Amino acid sequence: MARHPFFKGKGIKLEKAFIELKGLTKTFGAQQVLKGIDLSIHRNEFLTLLGPSGCGKTTTLRMIAGFEEPTSGEILFDGIDISKVPAYKREVNTVFQRYALFPFLNVYDNVAFGLKIKKMDQSMIRHKVLHMIELVGLAGFEDRAVTSLSGGQQQRVAIARALVNEPKVLLLDEPLGALDAKLRKGMQTELKKIQKEVGITFIFVTHDQEEALTMSDTVVVMNEGVIQQVGTPEDIYNEPENRFVASFIGESNIIEAVMKKDLLVSFDGFDFECVDKGFKDNENVEVVIRPEDIDIVKQKHAKLVGVVKSITFMGVHHEIVVETSERDYLVHTTDYFEPGLEVGLSFEPDDIHVMYRMDWV
Amino acid sequence: MKHFSKLVRPYLVWMVLIVVLPLLLIVLYSLTTGGNELVNISFTLDNFKKIGEPVYFDVLKKSFTLGIASVLICLVCGYTLAYIISRQNEGIQDLLILFVTIPMWINTLLRTYAWISILSDNGLVNKLLVLLGFAPANLMYTDIAVLLGLVSDMLPFMVIPIHTSIRKIDPSLIEASHDLGADNIQTFIKVIFKMSIPGVINGVMMTFLLSISTFVIPKLLGGGQYMLIGNLIETQFISVGNWNFGSATSIILTLIIIIGMSLMRKFDREKED
Numbered sequence A: 001m002a003r004h005p006f007f008k009g010k011g012i013k014l015e016k017a018f019i020e021l022k023g024l025t026k027t028f029g030a031q032q033v034l035k036g037i038d039l040s041i042h043r044n045e046f047l048t049l050l051g052p053s054g055c056g057k058t059t060t061l062r063m064i065a066g067f068e069e070p071t072s073g074e075i076l077f078d079g080i081d082i083s084k085v086p087a088y089k090r091e092v093n094t095v096f097q098r099y100a101l102f103p104f105l106n107v108y109d110n111v112a113f114g115l116k117i118k119k120m121d122q123s124m125i126r127h128k129v130l131h132m133i134e135l136v137g138l139a140g141f142e143d144r145a146v147t148s149l150s151g152g153q154q155q156r157v158a159i160a161r162a163l164v165n166e167p168k169v170l171l172l173d174e175p176l177g178a179l180d181a182k183l184r185k186g187m188q189t190e191l192k193k194i195q196k197e198v199g200i201t202f203i204f205v206t207h208d209q210e211e212a213l214t215m216s217d218t219v220v221v222m223n224e225g226v227i228q229q230v231g232t233p234e235d236i237y238n239e240p241e242n243r244f245v246a247s248f249i250g251e252s253n254i255i256e257a258v259m260k261k262d263l264l265v266s267f268d269g270f271d272f273e274c275v276d277k278g279f280k281d282n283e284n285v286e287v288v289i290r291p292e293d294i295d296i297v298k299q300k301h302a303k304l305v306g307v308v309k310s311i312t313f314m315g316v317h318h319e320i321v322v323e324t325s326e327r328d329y330l331v332h333t334t335d336y337f338e339p340g341l342e343v344g345l346s347f348e349p350d351d352i353h354v355m356y357r358m359d360w361v
Numbered sequence B: 001m002k003h004f005s006k007l008v009r010p011y012l013v014w015m016v017l018i019v020v021l022p023l024l025l026i027v028l029y030s031l032t033t034g035g036n037e038l039v040n041i042s043f044t045l046d047n048f049k050k051i052g053e054p055v056y057f058d059v060l061k062k063s064f065t066l067g068i069a070s071v072l073i074c075l076v077c078g079y080t081l082a083y084i085i086s087r088q089n090e091g092i093q094d095l096l097i098l099f100v101t102i103p104m105w106i107n108t109l110l111r112t113y114a115w116i117s118i119l120s121d122n123g124l125v126n127k128l129l130v131l132l133g134f135a136p137a138n139l140m141y142t143d144i145a146v147l148l149g150l151v152s153d154m155l156p157f158m159v160i161p162i163h164t165s166i167r168k169i170d171p172s173l174i175e176a177s178h179d180l181g182a183d184n185i186q187t188f189i190k191v192i193f194k195m196s197i198p199g200v201i202n203g204v205m206m207t208f209l210l211s212i213s214t215f216v217i218p219k220l221l222g223g224g225q226y227m228l229i230g231n232l233i234e235t236q237f238i239s240v241g242n243w244n245f246g247s248a249t250s251i252i253l254t255l256i257i258i259i260g261m262s263l264m265r266k267f268d269r270e271k272e273d
């Protein structure tokens, strides 16, 4: 299933991969949690593993960190297999899903832990630690017990504790999970800034698709231990490769269709021009049309016609459900349409995105 | 809640009868002369001063050195054992802890007799030595015998609290430590040991209490001449019949224990802050 449109889209990366996962599998007891992960990660890349709960994101991250041994497959760093190297020797630091701060140390000593292990010069440690604590916005909290901090503050200590070691790779397991919406936004920007400034590779885990799309250079969509798609946020959003990706990333209209021939797809009883080709003639496919790409027009201007079933104000736009003879279409528009109104649905050829059909979701 | 407080009353009566009253009697005895006849009593502090006499003071000193030595040995052995147990998987851990507690189900007296049969002149160890062509060693009635007895008696009380505190450590803390570059030894020193200190304190407290107040073990393994505070109290009450001095010694022992415990508590609390 895992295909690699890695050289597709805008983020063309021609230099050698920094980290490579090759055929990585992991089995816990009878349960195969990862079913062959192939992935290339580049220097200074912000890569996000995105997927529903239990799909194996944390497990993948833990194998890169060295806490879990792969059942089979390789993990290459600069071309060298490190899957047998113990965690403490890897130039990787982790921000844990549940912080894992040392409760018997204060904020300063938590952040200083890694540098003290490296036996760095005392004044150097002090300088770096204070700088990092300030960077995450916790200046003045140095002597506080970490157990007395709020969830968000603890998370920032965890980020500082990892970053201060200047790792080549930072692994972040849902580091913003415990923050409220506002703080979360702030930290997203902050993390992105830090990543650009310090110039390190981030492997970020989240199940929040918006977070994945706004922060990443590359998004890896996973489901049930299988990579579904790898690509830039734009790729993932605009050109989902299958129904799972399309439905997981944002709301969509996903329609079973038949590809008549190149550039012509048929669904709901009509033929539509599209921009996709390379499928077999009359191949069964699926079509994605994003709700914001559909225009509501007068019935005489459209092939698809229906009745406005409901309209909900969503803050900026209205979410409208239009009932046609075949199915309900979801439309996002800033205009208002009375429920019960007879309308037509119109979209351009490049609003239609054709995908391979998946039978197993 | 208020009307329930009445239910406590019978318990309070029993507490007074079986705990407070005997304690008060001991205090009374320790401050008086005239043996165990309460008819013609006179108050004095002589009983307490008597403990300062070299014979008795040596007993005190010996009790302490032996107590501390046995606690230290227990700490080293107990910690190692607790740590090794904590590295096994859950089921095996429960089983091993069960094994550690088995000696506690057996009467101290029986356990101590078992030591005698191992250490005595024609006991297990000496038979083995002779068999291997060595000269038999005199093991009974030595400090070593008493120490062995004490340590084996107290070991479970050291292992269990330490094991409990190690087991409670969140495994992600150990991963975090590895993640930050600490190898197994550094992780042990900087994380595991630090997190197990409350268990160590509890273990040390319990074993110290046990070792300082014991009298069966030194009597059986140390011989009739072997005197620790516990034996001193026992002889004063049972053979010598000087209940006044015996009471004073008990009170001194109790005070030492209370002071020791509060010091430990204080240390424990400071650790947490």
Ligand SMILES: Nc1ncnc2c1ncn2[C@@H]1O[C@H](COP(=O)(O)OP(=O)(O)OP(=O)(O)O)[C@@H](O)[C@H]1O
Pocket (backbone or CB within 6 Å): A028, A029, A033, A051, A052, A053, A054, A055, A056, A057, A058, A059, A060, A207
């Ligand atoms: N040590 C383990 N033993 C047994 N099963 C495990 C273990 N660790 C993970 N699993 C199982 O592997 C699957 C994937 O877990 P993983 O933690 O990687 O999911 P995730 O994608 O990080 O999910 P979430 O978003 O909820 O954190 C789950 O079904 C989980 O129950």
Ligand SMILES: [Mg+2]
Pocket (backbone or CB within 6 Å): A057, A058, A059, A097, A173
């Ligand atoms: Mg996870």
